[in-house]
Amino acid sequence: MTRLLVVGGGIAGTGAALALHKAGLDVAVYEAHPGSAEDIGAFLTLASNGMRALAEVDASAAVTSIGFPLTSMRVLDDTGAEAARMPLGEAGTAHLRYRCVRRGDLNSALQAEVTRRGIGIRHGTRLVSVDEGPDGVTAHFADGTTATGDLLIGADGLNSTVRRLVTPDARPDHAGQQVFYGYTREAPAAGEPETITMVRGSSVAFGYAVSPEGETYWFARVAAEPLAADEIEHGTPAHWRDLLLPLLRKDTTPAADLVEATADDLMVTNASELPTTTWRSGRTLLIGDAAHAASPATGQGASMALEDAVVLAKSLRDAPDTDAALARYETLRRPRVEHNITVSGNISRGTHAPSGPGPRGASANRPGDEELLRQLDWDTDLWRPAS
Numbered sequence: 216m217t218r219l220l221v222v223g224g225g226i227a228g229t230g231a232a233l234a235l236h237k238a239g240l241d242v243a244v245y246e247a248h249p250g251s252a253e254d255i256g257a258f259l260t261l262a263s264n265g266m267r268a269l270a271e272v273d274a275s276a277a278v279t280s281i282g283f284p285l286t287s288m289r290v291l292d293d294t295g296a297e298a299a300r301m302p303l304g305e306a307g308t309a310h311l312r313y314r315c316v317r318r319g320d321l322n323s324a325l326q327a328e329v330t331r332r333g334i335g336i337r338h339g340t341r342l343v344s345v346d347e348g349p350d351g352v353t354a355h356f357a358d359g360t361t362a363t364g365d366l367l368i369g370a371d372g373l374n375s376t377v378r379r380l381v382t383p384d385a386r387p388d389h390a391g392q393q394v395f396y397g398y399t400r401e402a403p404a405a406g407e408p409e410t411i412t413m414v415r416g417s418s419v420a421f422g423y424a425v426s427p428e429g430e431t432y433w434f435a436r437v438a439a440e441p442l443a444a445d446e447i448e449h450g451t452p453a454h455w456r457d458l459l460l461p462l463l464r465k466d467t468t469p470a471a472d473l474v475e476a477t478a479d480d481l482m483v484t485n486a487s488e489l490p491t492t493t494w495r496s497g498r499t500l501l502i503g504d505a506a507h508a509a510s511p512a513t514g515q516g517a518s519m520a521l522e523d524a525v526v527l528a529k530s531l532r533d534a535p536d537t538d539a540a541l542a543r544y545e546t547l548r549r550p551r552v553e554h555n556i557t558v559s560g561n562i563s564r565g566t567h568a569p570s571g572p573g574p575r576g577a578s579a580n581r582p583g584d585e586e587l588l589r590q591l592d593w594d595t596d597l598w599r600p601a602s
Contacts, residue, residue: 217241217365218241218242218243218351218363218364218365218366219235219240219241219242219243219364219365219366219367219368220242220243220245220352220354220362220363220364220366220367220368221243221244221245221368221370222245222342222354222367222368222369222370222371222376222377223244223245223246223247223369223370223371223375223377223503224244224245224246224248224322224326224329224336224338225322225370225371225372225503226318226321226322226325226503226517226520226521227372227502227503227504227505227520227521227523227524228244228246228368228370228371228503229244229322229328229329229336230268230269230274230325230520230521230524230525231368231370231502231523231524231527231528232244232329232334233272233273233274233325233328233329233332233524234271234272234524234525234527234528234529235527235528235531236332236334237272237273237528237593238528238529238531238532239532240531240532242334242335243334243336243337243362243364244334244335244336244337245336245337245340245342245356245362246336246337246338246339246340247339247340247341247342247371247376248338248339249338249339257317257318257482258315258316258317258318258396258398258432258434259315259316259318259514259516260285260313260314260316260411260514261278261313261314261316261517261518261521262303262304262313262514262515263304263305263311263312263313264304264515264518264522264587264591265515265517265518265519265521265522266278266304266305266310266311266312266313266314266518267305267311267588267591268518268522268524268525268591269521270310270311271525271591271592271593272525272528272593274325274328275310277324277325277327277328278314278321278324278325279309279310279314280324281316281317281320281321281324282314282315282316282317282320282321282426283314283315283409283424283426283427284309284312284313284314284315284409285312285313285314285409285410285411285424286302286303286306286312286313286409286410287300287301287302287303287306287407287409287410287411288300288301288303288410288411288413289410289412289413290412290413290414290415291412291413291414291415291468291469292415293414293415293416293417293466293467293468294466294467294468295467295468295469303411312409313411315411315424315426315432321517339358340356340357340360341356341357341358341376342354342355342356342357342371342376342377342380343355343356343357343376344380345367345377345380345381345499347497347498347499351363351364351365351498352364352365352497352498352499365498365537366499366500366537367498367499367500368499368500368501368502368527369499369500369501369502369505369506370501370502370503370505370520371505372503372505372508373387373487373489373504373505373508374387375501375504375505377499377501377505378492378501378505378506380499381493381496381499381501382492382493382496382501385489385490385492387487387488387489387508388487388489388490389440389441389485389486389487390485390486390487390488390509390510390512390559390560390563391438391486391510391560391563391564391565392436392437392438392439392485392486392510392512392563393436393437393439393442393484393486394434394436394437394483394484394485394486394511395434395435395436395437395455395459395474395481395482396432396433396434396481396482396483396484397432397433397434397473397474397477397482398430398431398432398433398477398480399430399433399473399476399478399480400429400430400431401476402431402469402472402473402476402477403469403476405423405431405469405472405473406423406424406425406431407425408425408427410424411423411424412469414466414468414470416462416463416465416466416468416470417465417466418437418462418465419435419436419437419459419462419470420435420436420437420512421434421435421436421463421468421470422434423469423470423473431473431476433470433473433474433477434511435459435463435474436486436511436512436563437458437459437462438563438564438565441485442483442485447483447484447485450483452477452478452479452480452481455481455482455483456474456475456477456481459474460474460475486510486511486512486563487508487510488508488509488510488556488559488560488563489504489506489508490556492506492507494506494545494549495541495545500527500541502520502523502524502527503516503519503520503523504516504520506523506552507519507548507549507553507555507556508556509552509555509556509559509560510559510562510563511559511563512559512560512563513555513558513559513562515555515559519551519552519555522548522551522590522591523548523552525591525593526544526547526548526590526591526597527544529590529593529595529596529597530543530544530547530597531544533596533597533598533599534597534598535598543597543598547590547597
């Protein structure tokens, strides 16, 4: 294999580019947006498994230079009383600590790292069609340009154009919640350093963390029907506050005061998930949210995408041919990501009570998860059985 085309310059696409480049493959990235990428307002947490994937492609420094670490979690009940406290992930290892980052900052940091390594990345290239032949696959872009390679990797997110072209019947579903994000510097001190606080409210799942600069990052997940696209586009921060505050005022927690102190930095989206779908069609492969989007309840979307990147690159590096590599990749990844989709969806719908951020069972990067560590370890050959 000599040439790989990555469609999508977000977390999955840049992570894949970094990993494939480290594996010695020729890769180029094509991003539809003229800037860093879409969805720049929301924030996310990279869990220890995502940070480990970044470390395996030598990209830790690019991400630890932004955002702030989270080393512990506390849980409050609906009265504001502390119900639990625990360490997060691999808190004892600096570059593997959970990290809270704005999505736009993470996209920019990873794209800058891609550029620094000499990997081509073209902005403003919106994919419109894909043609496949016996010797390669060609991507056609809205500006009239084309690119041809041996494999096209669709890393273009929840509303993937690549997925629509290769598996048109696969569409995201509503996961049962509306998700609000906000930032404020005006709230009373309610957090602790390097700690995320999860609030188990009577009708709203709420979480917040305070940056070293004193800015509170918060989210709220509300069980509700999906908001119409027009309502999201034209909704104002005042409107979103008016929706949230009556629900939060039912409880005696810091949540309502944090939302009330938030001015214009407030946004909303619908929680979505992608049911089981086909990941591969000929010379086209889907990764990240384009292949296996989960609701945000487990906070694992970005970390799972980065795991995809490392396992895909190692599979292509180690397998005897492309077909074998992609089959191996899917065998390794599908059970893990589908478990995360199920767990996260159950939390969003209220059928499974979370015990903290991140998925349970096989989807968590816990001490003792030797198989995940083996898959991510860059020096381990994925084609050889575990010893």
